[in-house]
């Protein structure tokens with residue numbers, strides 16, 4: 001897989017099929033597109049592939065993928081990446097597709113929040129429950145401080161060098177970033193609402209060891225308010241069982257996990273019901289010809305939100321998408337077991 005450059009080129013990146021979403025269904029779709037002779041690229045809002053499998057349950061076993069009696073969600077994503085490697089679909093991660101418009105040529109122009117544009121014959125939306133976005137701190141004063149003093153991710157550790165940093169959260173990200181930041185920050189305090197964590201045992205053990213060694217602090221409590229006179233964060237108030245404590249703070253890193261947000265998809269002029277894109281089950285096309293939906297985002301009677309359903313939906317959608325990419329060509333069906341070109345590509349990708 002190739003992680004594509006995120007610097008917007010002067011003209012749109014052209015492809016047969018733009019796949020929105022790098023969850024299991026988007027990844028399989030990239031493979032399937034290659035098999036039937038379509039170029040594709042994948043865009044995802046977050047910086048890593050795998051969708052719900054990686055964000056919500058990476059180490060849980062999955063038992064209902066055909067011919068794989070058991071594998072963890074992370075292993076499944078690794079296998080899907082390996083499967084689409086022969087076609088090396090470019091991955092544009094950290095981009096949320098914001099707008100989609102039909103061109104006079106009948107093709108589609110899609111634009112991301114960071115200014116990347118794509119020109120595609122068809123679009124396959126494999127966006128799950130929507131794009132994953134950080135769960136924000138529910139305090140009015142937090143929004144104005146976002147990116148300057150209140151952060152939902154770490155772009156560069158050095159931004160925190162020598163500063164007093166509070167990390168809020170109790171999952172792997174909160175613990176791992178607390179541990180990483182303690183090496184550069186002036187002081188790190190992890191704040192969590194209880195003295196128990198939803199992180200791996202090793203991260204919890206490492207954090208407790210660092211606290212005992214005096215390398216960082218841990219406080220049980222919830223963030224009650226931010227004190228930022230003149231827009232400069234100076235301290236935060238933490239509500240604790242015994243009262244409210246004030247903690248001097250330069251930066252607050254909030255790692256409460258991700259939530260799915262349908263976001264811009266609702267504005268693309270396609271029929272959406274109950275947060276799902278209505279599709280025709282003979283080809284998984286939406287109400288706008290040329291735009292398809294597969295996986296959890298697709299809605300139809302008796303829809304099952306299962307990975308294997310998404311694989312089937314993507315596969316049928318791409319067969320119809322072919323007619324938009326090559327309107328004058330008749331697609332010839334070849335079983336993969338008889339597809340000599342595919343065999344060559346697969347062999348080359350393992351060489």
Ligand SMILES: Cc1cc2nc3c(=O)[nH]c(=O)nc-3n(C[C@H](O)[C@H](O)[C@H](O)COP(=O)(O)OP(=O)(O)OC[C@H]3O[C@@H](n4cnc5c(N)ncnc54)[C@H](O)[C@@H]3O)c2cc1C
Pocket residue numbers: 020021022023024025026043044045046050051052053056057061062063064095096097098126127128129130131132263264265294295296297305306307308310
């Ligand atoms: C705890 C748990 C256990 C599960 N166990 C199983 C199981 O055992 N078997 C099974 O079959 N299923 C299971 N599922 C369900 C399964 O994970 C989903 O059906 C599957 O992840 C759907 O895949 P998807 O590719 O459609 O969407 P997702 O995995 O949700 O991926 C969608 C991706 O699209 C991106 N995206 C959305 N909007 C945009 C946008 N505008 N621009 C850019 N990117 C965007 C998102 O950031 C996300 O990464 C489980 C789910 C959970 C939560």
